[in-house]
Amino acid sequence: MPVYEYRNNRRTENVTGYRYVVAMPERNLDKISIKIEGKKQMDQPVGYAEVSFTGLEVFIYWMNGQPQIGAKATGIALANHKS
Numbered sequence: 001m002p003v004y005e006y007r008n009n010r011r012t013e014n015v016t017g018y019r020y021v022v023a024m025p026e027r028n029l030d031k032i033s034i035k036i037e038g039k040k041q042m043d044q045p046v047g048y049a050e051v052s053f054t055g056l057e058v059f060i061y062w063m064n065g066q067p068q069i070g071a072k073a074t075g076i077a078l079a080n081h082k083s
Contacts, residue, residue, distance in 0.1 A: 003035055020076055022051060032058075034071040041076050050079040 001021075005014040017037040023029040034053065042051070055074030060067050 002040075020051075032069065032071055034073050034076070036073050036076060042078065045078065052077055052079045 001019050002015045003017040003019050004011045005016045006012065017035055018040050019033050019035050020042070021031055021033045023031050034056070053073040053076055056071065057073070058069065058071045061070055062068065
């Protein structure tokens, strides 16, 4: 899904990157969203696909007094495709 630039707390039409939502099998399929700046690097696969990330950074931030997990990377690639 596209990530848009915000100016003065308002979304613009300028796409700054893309967000990839992945499920983590070792965490009971909990999902995490990983933001990658720049152009779209991959379309959503059909079925399940294993992916790998380059430059992956996972971090904790606070929102409304609650800790949240965020992630960003510099690249994503298809590692193994399963239909």
